Amino acid sequence: MVIAEIKSLADINEMIKSFRKIFIVGCGECVSVCLTGGQKQVELLSSALRISGRNDKEKRILKGKTISRQCEPKFLEQINKDIEESDAVLSMACGAGVQTLSEKFRKIPVFPAMDTKFIGVSDEAGNFIEMCSACGDCILSLTGGICPVTRCPKGLLNGPCGGSKNGKCEANPETPCAWLLIYEKMKELNKLEELKNINNPKDWSKNMRPGKVNAGI
Ligand code: SF4
């Protein structure tokens, strides 16, 4: 899932300081699961902004709603009226959600309340780690299902680098060396011999931005 973090209250206040009627939109997908942009967070942000704006001459009017998915235009119909009645929108979604809102509601400023961080998973409650950089040319079949592009800070396709110590990465001693994880997994799979093969450089042309996929429907 997409992992995002809420921006600081100071940064959010700076973005909306010249607007009075603010509509906060949460998203019911990834950011809800990673506990940063769902209905509860919409309510918390609403309260925090109300309190921080209490000394403003003109009182803020804050409304909030969470829709199923901000990155899918059909769900945006549900908030047409709320948007019409607002001066500005704060989106609590990933960057794709913010841009979908901004594209549909062209006459109203849409601001990101979140910083989109990465594609990842939760390894323990409330903790998320990056797993995939969406490189467009997946090589997990060669590396025992562990992504060296993302989980090795050097993105080494043939590792380890030699700096690994006690199973940890030299660039970040709190993180396991991705290539040690790959080695251990390949051993469990009885595929250690395959690690003697040299992986070719990646074809980064498959990572051209902006990416486009046609599902052929
Ligand atoms: S190889 Fe590419 S697509 Fe596969 S997990 Fe890693 S970054 Fe993602």
Ligand code: SF4
């Ligand atoms: S120690 Fe391992 S994970 Fe860290 S940079 Fe070297 S090969 Fe990559």
